[in-house]
Amino acid sequence: MSDHWTIDRGLVERIAKVARLELTEDEIEKFTKQLKVILEAFRELDDVDTEGVEPSFHPQELSNVLREDEATPWSWDPLENTEHREGRYFKGPRIQ
Amino acid sequence: MKAVIGLEVHVQLETESKLFCGCSTDSEGAEPNGNTCPICLGFPGAKPKVNRRAVEHAVKIARALDCEVQPRFYFSRKSYFYPDMPKNFQITQYEMPLALGGHLLLDDRRIGITRVHMEEDPARLVHVGGSISSSLYTLIDHNRSGVPLVEIVTEPDLTSSREARLFLRKLSLILEHLGAYDPGREGGLRVDANVSLEGGQRVEVKNITGFRAVEDALNYEIIRQESMADMGISVMRETRHYDAESNTTSTLRLKEQEEDYGYITEPDLVRIDVDEAWIARLESEMPELPDARIQRYVEESGVPRFQAGIMVNTGLDLSRFFEESIRLFPRPGVVANWIVTFLLKSLNYEGLSLRESKVNPETFVELLALIEEGTITERLARELIKEYVGTGESPRALVERRGLASAGRDELGEAIGEVLSDNRKAVADYRAGQTRALDYLLGQVLRRIRARGDPVEVKRLIREALDSE
Amino acid sequence: MTGVIDRARELDEEYGIFNALAESDDSMGGGRLEGVAVSVKDNVCVMGMETRAGSRVLEGYRPPFDATVVKKCRGEGALILGKTTQDEFGFGTFNVNTPFKVPVNPHDRERSAGGSSGGAACLTSVADFPHLALAESTGGSISCPASFCGVVGLTPTYGRTSRWGLVDYANSLDKIGVMGKTVADAALLLSVISGPDEYDSTVSQAPPEDFTGYLGNGVEGLRVGVPREYFGEGVDPGVSEAVWGAVKGLEALGATVKELSLPHTGVSLASYYIIAMAEASTNLAKFSGLRYGLHLPLEGAFDEYFSRVRARGFSEEAKRRIILGTFTRMAGYRDAYYMKALRVRTRVIEDFKRAFAEVDILAAPTMPVVAPRFDEISAMEPIQHYMMDVLTVAPNLAGIPMISTPCGRVDGMPVGLHLMADHMEEGKLIRATHALEVSA
Secondary structure, three states, X not given: OOOOOXXXXXXXXXXXXXXOOOOOHHHHHHHHHHHHHHHHHHHHHHHOOOOOOOOOOOOOOOEOOEEOOOOOOOOOOOXXXXXXXXXXXXXXXXXX | OOEEEEEEEEEEOOOOEOOOOXXXXXXXXXXXXXOOOOOOOOOOOOOOOEEHHHHHHHHHHHHHOOOEEOOEEOOEEEEOOOOOOOOOEEEEOOOOOOXXXXXXXXXXXXXXXXXXXXXXXXXXXXXXXXXXXXXXXXEEEHHHOOOEEEEEEEOOOEOOHHHHHHHHHHHHHHHHHHOOOOOOOOOOEEEEEEEEEOOXXXXXXXXXXXXXXXXXXXXXXXXXHHHHHHOOOOOOOEEEEEEOOOOEEEEEEEHHHOOOOOXXXXXXXXEEEOOHHHHHHHHHHOOOOHHHHHHHXXXXXXXXXXXXXXXXHHOHHHHHHHHHHHHHOOOHHHHHHHHHHHHHHHHHHHOOOOOOOOOOHHHHHHHHHHHHOOOOOHHHHHHHHHHHHHHOOOHHHHHHHOOOOOOOHHHHHHHHHHHHHHOHHHHHHHHXXXXXXXXXXXXXXXXXXXXXXXXXHHHHHHHHHHHHO | OOOHHHHHHHHHHHHOOEEEEOOOOOOXXXXXXXXXXXXXXXXXXXXXXXXXXXXXHHOXXXXXXXXXXXXXXXXXXOEEEEEEOOOXXXXXXXXXXXXXXXXXXXXXXXXXXXXXXXXXXXXHHHXXXXXXXXXXXXXXXXXXXXXXXXXXEEEOOOOOEOOOOEOOOOXXXXXXXXXXXXXXXXXXXXXXXXXXXXXXXXXXXXXXXXXXXXOOOOOOOOEEEEEHHHHOOOOOHHHHHHXXXXXXXXXXXXXXXXXXXXXXXXHHHHHHHHHHHHHHHHXXXXXXXXXXXXXXXXXXXXXXXXXXXXXXXXXXXHHHXXXXXXXXXXXXXXXHHHHHHHHHHHHHHHHHHHHHHHOOEXXXXXXXXXXXXXXXXXXXXXXXHHHOOOOOHHHHHHOOOEEEEEEEEEXXXXXXXXXXXXXXXXXXHHHHHHHXXXXX
């Protein structure tokens, strides 16, 4: 793994923004410290030679599990679990 | 400065059910969120399952664009947060897409196709109390969520807005031929365009629906970039939003604000292997594509290439109209000429597409038959076709109802006899060598038969009567 | 099953077992599970019963459908008893990472029941009525609590059971499995819940098996491998001794034993955590306070609203894993973490395939220690929590079946023997553990 990055507050804040997670000052500080330790430990992967090794997306590779193109309506009320609704719409926050 | 344009075209695939669940894709008249289930709404514990027909449509599209279908491909999760995304990630394809490296021929220009992949459509948002930038809240209708899309990405090979429009028209025609796409579906074709001027930064213009809008948006964007260059301002790498109403583009986000999509392979779906037998079967199901169809019209039916091109490029429904017409009236040259020269012009005049009009091959060829059998003149037919396109009334019935059939031999003979005996002076003038007297007599006869006759033929008959007098 | 719910409520008060309990003790009856109460880990959907997967972000969520495994249990006449406590989304080894109840160890209330399926293991141990538990493992969440609580925990091959209706932690690792007081119990419940399912693309197409058929088949000729790496540094000597005792027991019953090596055992931990967190961080994106679960007043733009809901709804470990998981798949880091971890996973799988060419099953300690005390746990750093999983993550990464069964005690606390077999070879695990159980 390259050394072009450093794990600091800025990085944690950036990740939190990407992940839409509001963090407190304490959390940012704590996570920054812990991330350094954890990601440093994960670097032991560098020791494994994976040249020419295929990634395993699943433990056993299955393929071509497909469904036929048939419309099979689901009978339910999609709005049953939400408070944020207006008529038959879900109601969401504004964009900007 | 030359424009450099690459397109990302999103096309809704024609399927009964969504890409990963059994919900119907036909939401016309459905209530909001009426075509949803826990899968397309991303409820906890629900899992996707791939629609075979969507894959097969996409493979056919890839082959029609001469792309290499990958022997194995995967789906991926593209993560970004937005209220129209039930899972806050979109299932799409990333590093191992369905197909790579093809092209589409635009006359002699070869437009490179980078890749073809499948993905799911997000929901439809209604911005309440304003626009996307000023609304109070949004309403979300997930009927569109999970509808199958194919994304076709071109190389930056297009050089003008016009060329981009022609490319899209041809692409749409190919997809229509494949039965993978319905051009009549609203919003069925959406485009993001990457535009730059040679040597300049690239700008992505998002959210363009329809061919015409692509040309407009690109024109606007090219002129904007040119005037910036003229003023010595450098264009920034950014994503812009196209607003069709004002026909302008505006900044959506700068390069630095781009989302980090954090792609991972979709772990709820398995790999898809496309072996040669499968491809061969799909290829055998593929219909004739537009270029081949034009060639066939030229070679088998003797239609001039430019007319064949116009018919095929106008749309699959016109090609079908032509083919049915020549089956009923097997004179392809005449049919093609009447379609291209008169039918299309009249449709255009009425502002109708073939699909919207009441025109059909059965009644259309009546018009040609009426000319051929001499019931009406070609000139009259040119008048009648306008009325026919407007009302759809059978031309034969129309001619009958209005008594428009050409005068018969007896009626004509009688009229000529009367005119010759009523206009002795003109007859004498004719005999004295004044040819203009014949035109006068012709005018008199045509008036008497209310113009229901071919002037050339009538003139011949008058001359015959004079000679035998 | 009159009185079962009342009794369950009493046990809940004593041990912290349920996040939700059934309101009625009616069941259909008339199947292989007639008269049996089946408890369901909170992250498995039960139609109409609050399903929070141990998280506040799913507060109030009532699934509109049953998980396939739940449906199958109902079809065999079981009473669906309630939702058992767990670490939030399965993020933990001691079942302390949850804003809800923390189950205690039935053998010592000062100690952890293990995680993340802690409530399931605790209930399996203390239930004094016919009971079987549906649990779930991503990296050891069945084996660990089974080991700590002294019950049988069977994690099947990845894809042996349908994940339809499982609130995802890491989809390429998650497996719904079972717990019971005996091997026969576990075999019965697995027989009911396994098999193909049109709603899960990753489930095996192998036809359902009757695993109870393996009971009593003995271990004559069974080849047992003992991987050296599983008895290394950090493994309590008392635990090693108890496990070796069980291995000798298998030998005495007719099995052959040989030592071997699984060289990628150590690095499997990093590979596991990176893959699990990368997948988890995408799975958790959907929890944004709009369509189900925790709702807040719709204020601010969507970025602000989502960030606020998620800050409120997730507790610390979930936030940590979202941060870590998002990092491992970000542009610039993705190849070095996410993709690299997937390639190392291939190496881990190859280790096992090589081993299973020589032996039928592998034997190891389930956990390196017996259940720790809560005060010890609260003194641990996150990385130390993660390292406790060092013996269970490799088989979970490889998706091979594993079973934890009690094999003695250290300091009065149960020790778990962990047996692992090749894909789809649950039968061998059942043969071996059952043989030990009846010989004890």
